[in-house]
Structure formats: C-alpha cells, structure tokens
Amino acid sequence: MMPSAIFPDLKDRSVLITGGGSGIGAALTEGFVRQGSRVAFIDIADEASQALAERLGREYGNRPLYLNTDLRDIEALRASVGKATGAHGPVTVLVNNAAWDDRHDIDEVTAEYWDKNQSINLRPQFFAAQAVAPGMRQAGGGSIVNFTSTSFMINQGNFPSYTAAKAGIIGLTKGLAGRLGPENIRVNAIAPGWVITERQRDLWVTEDGLKSHIAKQVLKEEIQPGDMVGPCLFLASDAARMLTAQTLIVDGGYL
Numbered sequence: 385m386m387p388s389a390i391f392p393d394l395k396d397r398s399v400l401i402t403g404g405g406s407g408i409g410a411a412l413t414e415g416f417v418r419q420g421s422r423v424a425f426i427d428i429a430d431e432a433s434q435a436l437a438e439r440l441g442r443e444y445g446n447r448p449l450y451l452n453t454d455l456r457d458i459e460a461l462r463a464s465v466g467k468a469t470g471a472h473g474p475v476t477v478l479v480n481n482a483a484w485d486d487r488h489d490i491d492e493v494t495a496e497y498w499d500k501n502q503s504i505n506l507r508p509q510f511f512a513a514q515a516v517a518p519g520m521r522q523a524g525g526g527s528i529v530n531f532t533s534t535s536f537m538i539n540q541g542n543f544p545s546y547t548a549a550k551a552g553i554i555g556l557t558k559g560l561a562g563r564l565g566p567e568n569i570r571v572n573a574i575a576p577g578w579v580i581t582e583r584q585r586d587l588w589v590t591e592d593g594l595k596s597h598i599a600k601q602v603l604k605e606e607i608q609p610g611d612m613v614g615p616c617l618f619l620a621s622d623a624a625r626m627l628t629a630q631t632l633i634v635d636g637g638y639l
C-alpha cells in the first residue's frame with residue numbers, strides 16, 4: 385500500500401533509484417512518480433522494468449525513465465547518471481536500493497564470489513553517490529538514501545558477504561554525510577526488516593519461518609514493499625531538513 389502523504393518539494397525533483405524495477409525498488413519508483421517527481425531508475429531486469437515504466441506512465445501520466453545498467457560496471461553507472469541528468473536535470477535525490485541477497489555458506493565462498501557480491505551490494509552505492517554529488521552541489525543540495533538491512537544486526541548467518549556489505553553501508557552513509565553535509569547534501573540509510581516481496585516469497589519464505597518472524601515483530605503484519613516508501617520519501621524531502629547520517633529501522637518493531 386502506498387502512503388497517502390504528499391511532499392510538495394518532491395514535485396519535479398530529479399530522482400534516481402537503483403534497482404528500481406522490481407521488489408522494494410519498484411514500490412519506491414511508484415512512490416516518487418506519485419509525488420510528481422521526475423524519476424529515472426536503473427535495473428537489469430528488463431521485462432519487469434519495462435512493464436513498470438509502461439504501467440506508471442499509463443496510471444499517472446508520469447513515465448519514469450528506465451536505464452538498463454549493470455551496477456557492477458562503474459563506467460556504465462556513470463553514463464546512466466549522465467542520462468538521468470540529461471533527461472531530468474541534476475539528480476537531487478539518489479536512492480541506492482539495488483542488492484543481491486544470494487545465500488552462501490562460509491565454506492563455499494571464493495575470492496571471486498566475494499568480490500562479485502560486494503560489487504553489487506556495496507561498491508555501487510559509493511560510486512553512485514560520487515557521480516551525483518557534483519550535480520547536487522550545483523543545485524544547492526540533495527538527499528541520498530542508502531538501503532541497508534537489519535539482517536546483520538540480528539546475526540543472520542546465511543549470507544556473510546551480504547551482511548558485511550550491509551554493515552559497510554552504514555559506515556559509508558556516515559562517511560558521506562560527514563563529507564557532503566557542508567554542501568547541504570544529506571545522507572541517510574533505511575534498514576528494512578523482512579519485507580515480503582515476490583522474490584522473497586519465491587526463494588526464501590516458508591510458512592513457519594514467516595510466522596516465527598512476525599511473532600517477534602510488535603506489529604503483527606507482513607511488511608510490504610510499499611511500507612518502505614513513506615520513510616524514503618520523508619528522508620528525501622525537506623521534512624527531514626536537518627536529519628543526516630542516521631539509519632531508520634523499519635522492521636515492524638522486531639529489534
């Protein structure tokens with residue numbers, strides 16, 4: 385479900401969302417489109433992304449720009465930031481959302497696997513921020529929202545490279561916030577709990593697993609992708625004008 389709140393300063397803002405074609409990212413893309421922002425999103429899931437752009441164009445008359453880009457390729461990422469800027473003006477909201485929650489056992493991890501994992505889960509968050517910073521500076525400021533996860537906070541053991549990246553994102557958030565704050569660029573993180581996307585349902589949800597997880601939340605409902613939208617819009621907007629270097633935990637009160 386989409387939040388009903390409207391943030392007038394998000395209208396016409398140039399927004400770039402990574403991994404915006406499916407899962408939580410698709411809800412974020414829709415959330416900013418509903419605010420009247422000029423949205424570009426990066427993904428590699430062509431079919432889902434094109435269908436999303438098409439549907440949002442039809443429903444809202446505000447079609448987002450889909451940029452097919454593998455975030456492991458930093459030059460391609462830079463080029464896509466250039467395309468988003470060319471189409472919509474300097475990006476003043478960046479949402480670093482893309483990730484790869486592949487499970488892996490300690491014994492099986494190779495150096496190549498580790499590097500691949502970090503090249504999706506951590507590295508692009510830095511290089512996307514680096515690429516948008518000059519435009520934000522030029523525009524007088526901006527907001528960067530980085531998606532981390534509560535998985536590392538609850539000692540989840542089945543994907544150590546992912547949890548390492550997710551912990552790293554909090555360090556990255558604080559480091560970037562420290563450097564960019566004097567230029568009026570705010571940098572915050574959102575740490576979702578377990579959000580029941582289609583991918584989660586297809587790959588990782590079991591009836592018992594989900595039941596026992598929700599039993600530990602104080603809010604006894606499945607968390608939906610749309611539940612990440614309000615917190616992200618808030619952090620992006622001037623409602624959060626003096627809020628930076630923070631991590632907002634959105635986990636239904638699990639922690």
Ligand SMILES: NC(=O)c1ccc[n+]([C@@H]2O[C@H](COP(=O)([O-])OP(=O)(O)OC[C@H]3O[C@@H](n4cnc5c(N)ncnc54)[C@H](O)[C@@H]3O)[C@@H](O)[C@H]2O)c1
Pocket residue numbers: 402403404405406407408409426427428429453454455456480481482483484485504531532533534535575576577578579580581583584
């Ligand atoms: N779903 C959850 O329970 C959950 C929990 C905690 C944190 N998170 C975080 O929230 C964010 C979104 O999660 P999600 O569950 O929607 O993820 P997802 O895997 O369903 O979607 C990620 C999106 O990123 C895209 N993507 C993956 N690799 C890419 C690449 N190399 N280049 C470009 N795009 C690529 C995918 O195609 C997909 O559209 C992630 O940062 C994730 O770590 C999710």
